Amino acid sequence: MLLSILVVATVQQGLAAASPPNIRAVNLGGWLVIEGWMTMSLFDKIPNNNDLLDGTQILLKSLKLGKYVSAENSGGGKMVVNRQNPSSWETFKLWRVSSNRFYLRVSNNMFVSALNGGGSTVDSTKDTPKEWETFKIVRNKSLVHIKTFNGRYLQAKDESQLTADYSGEPGWDNNNPAVFIMTVNTALRGEFQLANAYSRAPQQVFDRHRNNFITEGDFQFLASKGINAVRIPVGWWIAYDPNPPKPFVGGSMKALDNAFTWASKHNIKVIIDLHAAPGSQNPEDHSASRDGVSTWRQEENIAQTLEVIDVLASK
Numbered sequence: 001m002l003l004s005i006l007v008v009a010t011v012q013q014g015l016a017a018a019s020p021p022n023i024r025a026v027n028l029g030g031w032l033v034i035e036g037w038m039t040m041s042l043f044d045k046i047p048n049n050n051d052l053l054d055g056t057q058i059l060l061k062s063l064k065l066g067k068y069v070s071a072e073n074s075g076g077g078k079m080v081v082n083r084q085n086p087s088s089w090e091t092f093k094l095w096r097v098s099s100n101r102f103y104l105r106v107s108n109n110m111f112v113s114a115l116n117g118g119g120s121t122v123d124s125t126k127d128t129p130k131e132w133e134t135f136k137i138v139r140n141k142s143l144v145h146i147k148t149f150n151g152r153y154l155q156a157k158d159e160s161q162l163t164a165d166y167s168g169e170p171g172w173d174n175n176n177p178a179v180f181i182m183t184v185n186t187a188l189r190g191e192f193q194l195a196n197a198y199s200r201a202p203q204q205v206f207d208r209h210r211n212n213f214i215t216e217g218d219f220q221f222l223a224s225k226g227i228n229a230v231r232i233p234v235g236w237w238i239a240y241d242p243n244p245p246k247p248f249v250g251g252s253m254k255a256l257d258n259a260f261t262w263a264s265k266h267n268i269k270v271i272i273d274l275h276a277a278p279g280s281q282n283p284e285d286h287s288a289s290r291d292g293v294s295t296w297r298q299e300e301n302i303a304q305t306l307e308v309i310d311v312l313a314s315k
């Protein structure tokens with residue numbers, strides 16, 4: 001299936017050459033780097049909470065107080081429940097731990113934690129999330145309870161402090177301080193989101209996609225229409241195939257090898273495009289960003305990018 005054929009280049013080269021080579025290429029997007037807008041159904045089929053993926057942005061409004069939860073000063077301190085109008089300090093980026101357990105990342109990129117208050121007060125002071133930064137979201141339509149590691153629930157008793165000390169089952173009354181209205185903005189649908197959300201059988205899902213989205217028949221078709229090159233976007237994890245770092249799923253190098261075979265058989269050239277760099281070069285789906293935070297400029301990511309390019313060049 002060629003959902004996204006895009007003629008990217010008609011290049012004339014070598015003015016002095018006897019017969020200048022004309023490149024007529026198409027882009028095989030959405031194949032080895034997932035972009036949700038091209039493969040909606042893969043995301044629709046995520047079994048649970050398919051709107052709560054990595055990088056999903058949520059707002060939490062106390063039902064009782066009618067105010068939004070906020071990480072004051074963009075994070076690094078306590079959490080309050082006093083905001084009338086939500087903006088960046090009131091927006092939390094989810095990291096999906098399981099289908100209903102999440103880390104909440106605040107706008108300065110620290111994580112919400114119940115650790116320092118021993119389960120009583122909540123702050124946003126952790127760089128590396130662990131148990132006390134894990135929150136179970138229990139949904140009832142747009143209402144939620146948020147359960148902490150030790151079994152208590154978050155509550156908004158007053159505006160000055162979010163606490164993690166509601167014990168027992170909260171119920172859903174308007175007056176209950178442990179009930180929040182959750183607004184969901186699923187901002188990202190990329191390779192990271194898909195792989196991490198299919199935590200049980202991601203291999204099957206990815207194999208099926210890679211074996212069917214582009215096939216030899218497509219190369220044959222392109223060749224018959226006078227196309228003599230394809231551009232194939234790949235992600236950095238391809239260099240570590242067949243065992244890429246989690247949550248990425250092995251098999252993309254095998255698919256690329258198939259493409260080489262089909263290409264040479266049908267006289268098509270391959271332009272490999274390192275489309276998703278380590279650390280994500282931008283906050284978009286197609287850089288396989290986890291949560292829209294881009295850290296590609298960090299030295300170790302640039303060094304790793306060069307390693308990946310070496311692996312690809314050696315192919």
Ligand SMILES: *[C@@H]1O[C@H](CO)[C@@H](O)[C@H](O)[C@H]1NC(C)=O
Pocket residue numbers: 140143172
């Ligand atoms: C969901 O909340 C409503 C009140 O808004 C309540 O009546 C209902 O029982 C709740 N449903 C579940 C499954 O708890």
